Amino acid sequence: MRDFLFGLLVYSVIVKILLLIIPQDYEEESTTLFKMFVALYCINYFFL
Amino acid sequence: MKIEQLTTFFWEPFKEQIFALRSFFLYGFLFLCINWLIPSMKEWTRFFFLIVVIMVTIRPVFAAFEKMQSITDQLMHIYVVLSPLLTSSLLLGSGLFSVLAISPVFLLFLQTILVVVSKFLIPMLIATLVFDFITRMIPELSFAKMSDFLRMSVLSIVSASVVVYAMLLAANGVIVGSYSNDLSEPIKRLIQQNIPIIGSLVTESLNTFKTYSSTAIVTTSTGLLISVWGVTILPTLNILILGFSYRFMSAVLEPFTDSKVNGLIEDISKTLFILCAVSFLIAFAYFFTIMMVLLMIQMQIGRGGA
Numbered sequence: 302m303r304d305f306l307f308g309l310l311v312y313s314v315i316v317k318i319l320l321l322i323i324p325q326d327y328e329e330e331s332t333t334l335f336k337m338f339v340a341l342y343c344i345n346y347f348f349l
Numbered sequence: 350m351k352i353e354q355l356t357t358f359f360w361e362p363f364k365e366q367i368f369a370l371r372s373f374f375l376y377g378f379l380f381l382c383i384n385w386l387i388p389s390m391k392e393w394t395r396f397f398f399l400i401v402v403i404m405v406t407i408r409p410v411f412a413a414f415e416k417m418q419s420i421t422d423q424l425m426h427i428y429v430v431l432s433p434l435l436t437s438s439l440l441l442g443s444g445l446f447s448v449l450a451i452s453p454v455f456l457l458f459l460q461t462i463l464v465v466v467s468k469f470l471i472p473m474l475i476a477t478l479v480f481d482f483i484t485r486m487i488p489e490l491s492f493a494k495m496s497d498f499l500r501m502s503v504l505s506i507v508s509a510s511v512v513v514y515a516m517l518l519a520a521n522g523v524i525v526g527s528y529s530n531d532l533s534e535p536i537k538r539l540i541q542q543n544i545p546i547i548g549s550l551v552t553e554s555l556n557t558f559k560t561y562s563s564t565a566i567v568t569t570s571t572g573l574l575i576s577v578w579g580v581t582i583l584p585t586l587n588i589l590i591l592g593f594s595y596r597f598m599s600a601v602l603e604p605f606t607d608s609k610v611n612g613l614i615e616d617i618s619k620t621l622f623i624l625c626a627v628s629f630l631i632a633f634a635y636f637f638t639i640m641m642v643l644l645m646i647q648m649q650i651g652r653g654g655a
Binding site for chain 2: 302303306309310313314316317318320321332335336339
C-alpha cells in the first residue's frame with residue numbers, strides 16, 4: 302500500500318508538471334489521457 | 350519549571366504554525382515578484398507555492414503520525430511479553446481483577462485494537478493525507494470522495510471500538526454511573542460543539558474513563574490514578590492541539606490565499622482530529638495496561654491497596 306501511495310503521489314506530480322508544459326489548447330485531451338494512465342496504474346496495482 | 354513545561358507543551362504547535370505562516374508570506378511575496386516579472390509563469394508559481402505549503406505543513410503532521418505509530422508498536426511489544434503473565438495473573442487473582450472489570454476477553458480485545466490501529470487505521474489516515482494532496486494539486490483528478498470515505502470509515506471503527514470498550518466494562522458491572530449528570534452536561538455540550546468532528550466521541554470516551562476511574566480508585570490511590578491518566582492522555586492532547594493549530598492557520602490564511610491552500614490545511618486539520626480519535630483508543634489500551642501491571646505487582650507484593 303505504501304508503494305502504491307508513493308507511486309500515485311510521484312505520478313501526480315509528474316502529471317501536473319506535464320499539464321503545465323502542454324499548451325492550453327490540448328489541456329482537455331491531455332487531462333483525459335492522464336486520468337486513464339492513473340486508472341491503469343490503480344488497476345494494475347490492485348487487480349493484476 | 351513544571352508550569353513552563355506545560356506552557357511549552359501547549360504553545361509549541363502554535364509556534365510552529367506561526368513559523369509556517371511567516372514562511373508562507375515570504376514565499377508568497379517571492380512568487381508574486383516572479384509573477385510580476387514573468388507573467389507567463391503564473392500557473393507554475395501557483396503550483397510551486399502549493400508544493401511549499403505541503404513541504405512546510407507536513408513535518409509536524411508526520412511527526413504526530415510517527416509518534417502514534419511508535420506508541421502503538423511499543424504497546425504491542427509489551428503485550429507480547431506481558432500477555433502470558435497477565436493471563437496467568439488474571440486466572441490466579443480473579444477476585445482482585447474482577448473489581449476492575451479486567452477479564453481475558455478484555456485483554457484479547459485490547460490486543461486486537463492495537464493491531465487494528467497499527468495495521469489499518471494509521472495507514473488509512475496516511476492514505477487520506479496523500480489523496481487530499483493529490484486532490485488539491487490536480488483538481489481534475491479528484492480523490493475527495495475517497496479521502497472522505499476513509500476518514501468516515503476510521504471514525505466508524507473508532508466509535509464501534511469505544512462502544513465495545515463500554516460494553517465489556519458494563520458487562521462486569523463497573524460502568525454503572527454514579528456521578529451527577531447535571532454537573533457534567535454543560536461541559537459535555539461545550540466539548541461537543543467546539544471540537545469539530547470528534548466532539549461527541551471525546552465526551553463519551555472521557556465519560557467511560559471517568560466512570561472506570563471512580564471504580565479503580567478502590568484498589569489504587571488517587572494520585573497514582575491521576576498520574577496514569579495524565580501520562581495516557583498527553584499524546585491525545587498533543588494531537589488535539591496540533592489539529593486546532595492547523596485550523597487556526599487555515600482561518601488566518603483564508604483572506605490571503607486561494608481556496609486550494611486553505612482547503613488543504615483544513616483537510617489536514619480534519620485528518621488530525623480523526624487521528625486524535627484513534628489516539629483515544631491507544632490511550633484506553635495504555636491506561637488499562639498500566640492498571641493491570643500495577644495490580645499484578647500489588648498482588649505479587651501481597652497487599653490489596655496502595
